Amino acid sequence: MQISFYNPTRLVFGKGKLKELGSYAKEYGKKALIVYGGGSIKKNGVFDSAVASLKDAGIDFVECGGIEPNPKIDSVRRGIDLIRKNGCDLIIAIGGGSAMDCSKAIGAGALYDGDPWDMIFHGQENVYIPTRCMPIITVPTLAATGSEMNPGAVISNSETHEKSFVQTDALFPKVAVVDPTLTLTVPKNQTGYGVCDIIVHLTESYFNGVDGTPIQDEFALATIKNCMQYGIKAYNNGSDLEAREQVQWSSILALNGFVNCGTNGAFPVHMIEHTVSGIYDITHAAGLAIINPSWMRFTITHGGNVDKFARFASYLFGIQNDGDKVKTALAGVDKYEEFLKEIGCPVRFSELNIDESNYEKIADITLKVIHDENGKLPARPALSKEDILTILKNAS
Amino acid sequence: MQISFYNPTRLVFGKGKLKELGSYAKEYGKKALIVYGGGSIKKNGVFDSAVASLKDAGIDFVECGGIEPNPKIDSVRRGIDLIRKNGCDLIIAIGGGSAMDCSKAIGAGALYDGDPWDMIFHGQENVYIPTRCMPIITVPTLAATGSEMNPGAVISNSETHEKSFVQTDALFPKVAVVDPTLTLTVPKNQTGYGVCDIIVHLTESYFNGVDGTPIQDEFALATIKNCMQYGIKAYNNGSDLEAREQVQWSSILALNGFVNCGTNGAFPVHMIEHTVSGIYDITHAAGLAIINPSWMRFTITHGGNVDKFARFASYLFGIQNDGDKVKTALAGVDKYEEFLKEIGCPVRFSELNIDESNYEKIADITLKVIHDENGKLPARPALSKEDILTILKNAS
Numbered sequence: 001m002q003i004s005f006y007n008p009t010r011l012v013f014g015k016g017k018l019k020e021l022g023s024y025a026k027e028y029g030k031k032a033l034i035v036y037g038g039g040s041i042k043k044n045g046v047f048d049s050a051v052a053s054l055k056d057a058g059i060d061f062v063e064c065g066g067i068e069p070n071p072k073i074d075s076v077r078r079g080i081d082l083i084r085k086n087g088c089d090l091i092i093a094i095g096g097g098s099a100m101d102c103s104k105a106i107g108a109g110a111l112y113d114g115d116p117w118d119m120i121f122h123g124q125e126n127v128y129i130p131t132r133c134m135p136i137i138t139v140p141t142l143a144a145t146g147s148e149m150n151p152g153a154v155i156s157n158s159e160t161h162e163k164s165f166v167q168t169d170a171l172f173p174k175v176a177v178v179d180p181t182l183t184l185t186v187p188k189n190q191t192g193y194g195v196c197d198i199i200v201h202l203t204e205s206y207f208n209g210v211d212g213t214p215i216q217d218e219f220a221l222a223t224i225k226n227c228m229q230y231g232i233k234a235y236n237n238g239s240d241l242e243a244r245e246q247v248q249w250s251s252i253l254a255l256n257g258f259v260n261c262g263t264n265g266a267f268p269v270h271m272i273e274h275t276v277s278g279i280y281d282i283t284h285a286a287g288l289a290i291i292n293p294s295w296m297r298f299t300i301t302h303g304g305n306v307d308k309f310a311r312f313a314s315y316l317f318g319i320q321n322d323g324d325k326v327k328t329a330l331a332g333v334d335k336y337e338e339f340l341k342e343i344g345c346p347v348r349f350s351e352l353n354i355d356e357s358n359y360e361k362i363a364d365i366t367l368k369v370i371h372d373e374n375g376k377l378p379a380r381p382a383l384s385k386e387d388i389l390t391i392l393k394n395a396s
Numbered sequence: 397m398q399i400s401f402y403n404p405t406r407l408v409f410g411k412g413k414l415k416e417l418g419s420y421a422k423e424y425g426k427k428a429l430i431v432y433g434g435g436s437i438k439k440n441g442v443f444d445s446a447v448a449s450l451k452d453a454g455i456d457f458v459e460c461g462g463i464e465p466n467p468k469i470d471s472v473r474r475g476i477d478l479i480r481k482n483g484c485d486l487i488i489a490i491g492g493g494s495a496m497d498c499s500k501a502i503g504a505g506a507l508y509d510g511d512p513w514d515m516i517f518h519g520q521e522n523v524y525i526p527t528r529c530m531p532i533i534t535v536p537t538l539a540a541t542g543s544e545m546n547p548g549a550v551i552s553n554s555e556t557h558e559k560s561f562v563q564t565d566a567l568f569p570k571v572a573v574v575d576p577t578l579t580l581t582v583p584k585n586q587t588g589y590g591v592c593d594i595i596v597h598l599t600e601s602y603f604n605g606v607d608g609t610p611i612q613d614e615f616a617l618a619t620i621k622n623c624m625q626y627g628i629k630a631y632n633n634g635s636d637l638e639a640r641e642q643v644q645w646s647s648i649l650a651l652n653g654f655v656n657c658g659t660n661g662a663f664p665v666h667m668i669e670h671t672v673s674g675i676y677d678i679t680h681a682a683g684l685a686i687i688n689p690s691w692m693r694f695t696i697t698h699g700g701n702v703d704k705f706a707r708f709a710s711y712l713f714g715i716q717n718d719g720d721k722v723k724t725a726l727a728g729v730d731k732y733e734e735f736l737k738e739i740g741c742p743v744r745f746s747e748l749n750i751d752e753s754n755y756e757k758i759a760d761i762t763l764k765v766i767h768d769e770n771g772k773l774p775a776r777p778a779l780s781k782e783d784i785l786t787i788l789k790n791a792s
Contacts, residue, residue, distance in 0.1 A: 001409070001410060001642075001645065002409065002410035002411075003407060003408075003410060003645070004407070004408055005406070005409075006404075006405075006406040007403070007404075008402075008403075008404035009402075010401070010402040011399060011400070011401040011402065011657075012399075013398065013399035013400070013658065014397060014398035014399060015398075212638065214622055214642065215618060215622045215642070215645060215646065218614070218618035218621075218622075219614075219618065222611060222614035222615065222618065223611060226611045226614075242608065245397050246397075246610065246611070249399070249611060250611065253611065258654050262409065
């Protein structure tokens, strides 16, 4: 077992923590760029509360709103311009994964002379790996991405239809101010998508990681179970604070590197989905909900770690293993797919009116973005172009 | 649920990692104070390997050996003198909890004008809380304390028989270089004590924490189970690397703040034991092995969270709850005590020739070091002097 773990983000989690934003922010700067999305935070009072806390702490700010759901590199460029023009020394991201991811690319891009697309891994020869970033404070308003406490960002290029990532130590936020009351007003569909997203973050590492990680496996399963149990509650009753808290705590755990420490799992479902939402601009988690069960079924029957799939089935759904592990494993996927439907997720491309016409393109772009020495998509086992096409077709 | 989490220590874990010590050390300094214990690292080659790696990286060093098992404040003072006389700019702790804890107190004390005992919490009016510390790299040679990746240190005062702690953000090591092969030569008794120590770190938070932390509870139980499963293997066959790896990974998880995130558990068994080993200079974990089962039995029958004890019994030992939770809970403690015997731990004071003569003194010193507004030892439920005496007597 080889583990390399580092996560210096300070986590402040709990009901009412938004009020403390200013007290953390003043440790890092005097003029903040506030990065946010479609403006719901202006309607539900979150923006006002954040600004009140910043004012109390003597912090001025500039706004960078309108970050789109799959944040575009153009938004990153816009944010960088705003920082340079206004002399901001701090970034505060208030929103979901898009606002937070965009903030990371802005924070690193503002300290880089070249174009920020250089840092997004898309098969280019010379990737710019940021070693510096402006201080960032994240304030998630959605339980899903885990971006609040990790150093990753996913950015899209609307010209090339590429959607890919940058992930490096410099991008860790300084502080994650996580106030679960901010998620009480998240609509039903976004709540379900968030739960789906969290679970896939956990399944990717659990199924694609190395062997010999018994504690990490238990942690992943326990977090999935908790997320499912409270996720359905949060979906059915958005104002259930306990459920919101547990789902948000699961979202942080799922992708802050701790639960999957040392598993070195690939993220094949994410890689394929990034291409899909890069082309169709669908919600990330909707794409995951469609691709993940199909990837699971393919993997179970094509050399995946069937023991882990069977354990997934028995731990989460109480499916008894009657000796036929493949059958047990597949039954677990069926149950998982049923759960996805229960939380309002699509499970076939047809539900989003996506036909087969771009499957070849999806496979090609995915493999262009990332592939191993055999030209395959890293996964356990690695996936050829044909494999990806089969997974996509089975999800039609 | 209120969580405040921060742990900026970089963890580098795996077979052979000791060779990389120099490459990490050179990021932080040019002249290291190497803090170590009784000298076993000079016999088993660990010291030579560490020094070779430091030399390759161009790092000079000064030795501060002979740190005793329950590190004394005098050793801290000696380390501070060595740093000042030799101009060291970095501390490397190679050893068990004592070398690592001592290093933290040295690192903070070297940047403080007063006496380092000021920072050890012992009921004094003005505690010095360190805000600065020299960079520290930890290289644990024992899986037990978890000190390698946390900001706590336990230091004893041989004059006053006080043994207490300092814990603050400034004391986080910069890097924990954890090479499980270093633990292959740990003798049987120390291996068993380490396993005991790890489990108690987990039970303290699990049993004394707040309600409503389902994921943390599962994480704690999973880590205890893993530690027991591999702990007995490591005890019976010291050269089983997989077992050593899993036990060491458990030791890190048990006390780096992540598993018990937000549980706010008190550490009553530790507090009582610190006083016992402050008086008798026994091995910390031997004291824990004696006190923990007695504390558990007392707590189960005096208002503790019986549900959690019953779950502990069923999760770890498969004891079916037949409706009488107290009976189930107590049966779990019996099994846990049996396990402690299997790994060579004492479970009664008489085994260490400790009689009742100092019980009053133990209770008094413990409550002097820490007590709540009612004069009781923080725990769930809090413990009066009488309660502590009962726990001690039942462990005679």
